[in-house]
Amino acid sequence: MPSISRDEVAHLAKLARLAVTEDELDLFAGQLDVILQSVASVGDIATADIPPTSHAVPLTNVFREDVVRPSLGQQQALSGAPEAEDGRFRVPRILGEEA
Amino acid sequence: MTNDLIHATAAELAAKIHSGEVSSVEVTQAHLDRIAETDGKVNAFLHVDTEGALAQARTVDEAVKAGETVGALAGVPLALKDVMTTEGVPTTVGSKILEGWLPPYDATVTRKLKEAGVVILGKTNMDEFAMGSSTENSAYGPTHNPWDLDRIPGGSGGGSSAALAAYQAPLAIGTDTGGSIRQPGAVTGTVGVKPTYGGVSRYGLVAFSSSLDQAGPCARTVLDAALLHEVIAGYDHMDSTSINAPVPPVVAAAREGLSGDLSGLRIGVVTQFQGEGYQPGVLRSFQAAVSQLKELGAEIADVSCPSFDYALPAYYLIAPSECSSNLARFDAMRYGLRVGDDGTRSTEEVMSLTREAGFGPEVKRRIMIGTYALSSGYYDAYYGSAQKVRTLITQDFAKAFENFDVLISPTTPTTAFKIGERANDPIAMYKADLCTIPANLAGTPAMSVPSGLSDEDGLPVGLQIMAPALQDHRMYRVAAAYEAARGAFGGPSL
Numbered sequence: 001m002p003s004i005s006r007d008e009v010a011h012l013a014k015l016a017r018l019a020v021t022e023d024e025l026d027l028f029a030g031q032l033d034v035i036l037q038s039v040a041s042v043g044d045i046a047t048a049d050i051p052p053t054s055h056a057v058p059l060t061n062v063f064r065e066d067v068v069r070p071s072l073g074q075q076q077a078l079s080g081a082p083e084a085e086d087g088r089f090r091v092p093r094i095l096g097e098e099a
Numbered sequence: 100m101t102n103d104l105i106h107a108t109a110a111e112l113a114a115k116i117h118s119g120e121v122s123s124v125e126v127t128q129a130h131l132d133r134i135a136e137t138d139g140k141v142n143a144f145l146h147v148d149t150e151g152a153l154a155q156a157r158t159v160d161e162a163v164k165a166g167e168t169v170g171a172l173a174g175v176p177l178a179l180k181d182v183m184t185t186e187g188v189p190t191t192v193g194s195k196i197l198e199g200w201l202p203p204y205d206a207t208v209t210r211k212l213k214e215a216g217v218v219i220l221g222k223t224n225m226d227e228f229a230m231g232s233s234t235e236n237s238a239y240g241p242t243h244n245p246w247d248l249d250r251i252p253g254g255s256g257g258g259s260s261a262a263l264a265a266y267q268a269p270l271a272i273g274t275d276t277g278g279s280i281r282q283p284g285a286v287t288g289t290v291g292v293k294p295t296y297g298g299v300s301r302y303g304l305v306a307f308s309s310s311l312d313q314a315g316p317c318a319r320t321v322l323d324a325a326l327l328h329e330v331i332a333g334y335d336h337m338d339s340t341s342i343n344a345p346v347p348p349v350v351a352a353a354r355e356g357l358s359g360d361l362s363g364l365r366i367g368v369v370t371q372f373q374g375e376g377y378q379p380g381v382l383r384s385f386q387a388a389v390s391q392l393k394e395l396g397a398e399i400a401d402v403s404c405p406s407f408d409y410a411l412p413a414y415y416l417i418a419p420s421e422c423s424s425n426l427a428r429f430d431a432m433r434y435g436l437r438v439g440d441d442g443t444r445s446t447e448e449v450m451s452l453t454r455e456a457g458f459g460p461e462v463k464r465r466i467m468i469g470t471y472a473l474s475s476g477y478y479d480a481y482y483g484s485a486q487k488v489r490t491l492i493t494q495d496f497a498k499a500f501e502n503f504d505v506l507i508s509p510t511t512p513t514t515a516f517k518i519g520e521r522a523n524d525p526i527a528m529y530k531a532d533l534c535t536i537p538a539n540l541a542g543t544p545a546m547s548v549p550s551g552l553s554d555e556d557g558l559p560v561g562l563q564i565m566a567p568a569l570q571d572h573r574m575y576r577v578a579a580a581y582e583a584a585r586g587a588f589g590g591p592s593l
Contacts, residue, residue, distance in 0.1 A: 004471070008471075009467065012467045012470050012471055013463075013467060014451075015470050015474075016423060016454075016463075016466045016467055016470045017427075017430075017447065017450045017451045017454050018451060018454050018455050018458070018463055018466065018467070019448075019451035019452050019454070019455040020455060020463065021455075024460075024463070027460075028463070028464060028467065031464060031525060032464065032467060032468060032471070034525070034526060035415065035464070035468060035525060035526065036468070036471070036481075038412065038415075038526055039412035039413075039415050039416050039481070039485075040412070040480070040481075041409060041412050042409055042412045042413050042416060042481070042484040042485050042487075042488050043480055043484045044409070045406065045409055045487075045488065045491060046483070046484035046485075046487035046488055047487075050487040050490050050491065051487070051490055052483060052486030052487050052489070052490060053486055053487075053489040053490040053493060054310065054486055055310045055340075055542075056296045056310065056311075056489075056493070056540070056541055056542020056543075056568075057296055057297050057340060057342065057542055057568075059339070059340060062339040064336055072203055072204065076203040076204075077203065079201065079203050080200050080201065080202075080203070080433070080434030080435065081432075081433060081434060082431060082432070082434075082435070082436070082437035082440070083437070083440075089432055089433055091432050091446055092440050092442075092444055092445060092446045092448075092449045093445055093446065094445070094446045
């Protein structure tokens, strides 16, 4: 039986870039545990000899002719940006002070 | 007059508009008035595009006056699920993270609707990122079922189905990842179709679970759904999973079905989808539908698909896994919400604060389940096993379709439940999708057609019809024949 601790949920939230609150950690730890236990039954019938299916329609790479088509202009692409500067997306600092 | 216009089918409205008997502007205005009058109670719409709708209606009216040939549904109003991008018109996906976003492009479905002259009334409410079965997960408040305002309209496409049931629109678009078109259709007494995966382009459909997401038509009649299906379907080079094959002849099949003859058609009743956990009134309605299909000449027998019992757990691993990856794009950098950028915080901190503020609890739960299921050490036990179950389900369908032309079941185990009843119990909520999920995992088409009202609570019940891939027309034929035999079952009073 799987079991997921509060610390593990905190780790998952960090990996998923979710700054969850302490209250949420309590809530989600309980709920995620129940959900994971209820879905673990897939292991009951998933034997080694069964090939996995990732996609309902068996497709390999789909190619098309490399032709120039109209696309979004710079102004349109930036139209929804939280912040833009000099025709580019403005983002918070990526590197630390010491880097 | 207004009353006639809002109760008419899309096919009837199209005939009247195209013959000049009534203008598209009149039809559109009647529906806008109906929305204004009823949506305070229903909350089906997140955004009503009055100007855009009337402008499109005027364009169609001018074309009709000039004697031009117009599309089969030109001038008919439609409600568009807020998961489809609309250029310059708000698209929120029911989430705070996209509040106020004006997409710079149209989804392929949106473009096809516009080109066909369909009048888009506005964008409909939905569970955030299409994750839910009740529309309670919308960041903009729940939609109420027009049959009983204290009850859910299903989800995730509760807004689209409620708009149909409330006579706010004769046509709507939904998307179905695990039942989000069919289950709302069932609990609102409307028709909802999930086409074959790849039948309708996903370009511009805000992704939840890309291997399962499929857009489809919603309407009050089978023929209307078929007419809309042909408008939105077809190959699209912008979607690499789009199927490059002719659109199944669904309108011809719906018309053929209306003759009421199903002689020789073999229908399988899925034995896994009845019994414990199913509301007695839902099962009685289903049995009555089985009897009517027999009277129409169909040969009916039970069929067992044992792996379907594992479809729900497989889905609640595969869909969260794909969503945890898809929703990584909401990073507060290029569009949408940005929180906490005060000059002191790093990009990573701003991302985490934004996603925390912008996503609701169900979205966070699913992202974390997916992150867990895909992490090393757990991958084989969870995601890997779920993918194997997916293989077994596809094999069960293939075996069943060797002996049967279509399969049937109830669409959902119960009628509409009360708002709030399952809100704090994710597992109970997930069970609403018990019967609809296998078709998503296999990529096969499936639809829900109303089978009247449950005798115990007077609420609508849905009959699910499933067909093999690219045989969408088979289910339309069966549904149209059944619909004619079933007859009218009334509508909600609002």
